[in-house]
Amino acid sequence: MSIAYHSGYGHTAVIAEAVRAGAAEAGAEVRLIKVDEITDEQWETLDRSDAIVFGSPTYMGTASGAFHVFAEESSKRWFQPAWKDKLAAGFTNSASKSGDKLHTLQFFQILAGQHGMHWVNLGLHPGWNSSTGSENDLNRLGFFAGAAARTNSDEGPEAVHKADVATAGHLGRRVTERAKVFVRGRVAA
Numbered sequence: 001m002s003i004a005y006h007s008g009y010g011h012t013a014v015i016a017e018a019v020r021a022g023a024a025e026a027g028a029e030v031r032l033i034k035v036d037e038i039t040d041e042q043w044e045t046l047d048r049s050d051a052i053v054f055g056s057p058t059y060m061g062t063a064s065g066a067f068h069v070f071a072e073e074s075s076k077r078w079f080q081p082a083w084k085d086k087l088a089a090g091f092t093n094s095a096s097k098s099g100d101k102l103h104t105l106q107f108f109q110i111l112a113g114q115h116g117m118h119w120v121n122l123g124l125h126p127g128w129n130s131s132t133g134s135e136n137d138l139n140r141l142g143f144f145a146g147a148a149a150r151t152n153s154d155e156g157p158e159a160v161h162k163a164d165v166a167t168a169g170h171l172g173r174r175v176t177e178r179a180k181v182f183v184r185g186r187v188a189a
């Protein structure tokens with residue numbers, strides 16, 4: 001599995017690391033790839049991966065400019081098509097509770113769709129939506145499309161919320177488990 005992500009100020013990098021840790025715990029060989037520094041070798045790593053998880057902060061209601069540059073550059077893979085039938089998933093982080101994060105996740109879904117990839121959603125019920133819930137619940141922000149995090153804009157990466165880190169870890173484990181089933185199914189088919 002590869003995690004192709006951008007983080008301008010280090011907050012989203014904490015979420016990327018949590019996805020990596022969850023995936024590794026579930027048995028994946030994982031590569032973290034910073035899309036703003038991506039090398040030819042790392043593009044080839046993406047081409048060899050069974051699953052690619054996209055990650056970016058939400059800037060101005062969408063993925064960051066650096067992530068959009070990467071998405072455009074991936075059009076070379078689209079022509080081949082090099083990423084067809086891989087699994088895909090996504091995560092984002094921003095300062096506001098909503099902050100239009102859903103739009104970033106939907107952008108990732110469309111990017112995956114354009115490549116002919118298969119989207120893996122978060123697979124968790126929403127947390128923190130009843131009188132017995134709390135902000136420490138898994139999926140506390142109630143997203144289905146991917147893992148979402150919110151971090152105060154005036155604090156550093158150490159302030160990333162533990163519940164969001166745990167939710168991202170869940171996504172990493174889930175994509176790994178789905179990839180195992182998908183790859184074994186392809187061999188058996």
Ligand SMILES: Cc1cc2nc3c(=O)[nH]c(=O)nc-3n(C[C@H](O)[C@H](O)[C@H](O)COP(=O)(O)O)c2cc1C
Nearest residue numbers: 007008009010011012057059060061094095096099
């Ligand atoms: C240019 C810019 C645009 C932003 N736009 C949004 C936004 O649309 N919604 C939001 O909730 N937060 C927004 N933020 C806040 C960031 O998403 C937030 O600080 C996030 O933790 C940054 O992650 P990073 O350190 O990985 O870059 C914006 C920040 C910047 C710098």
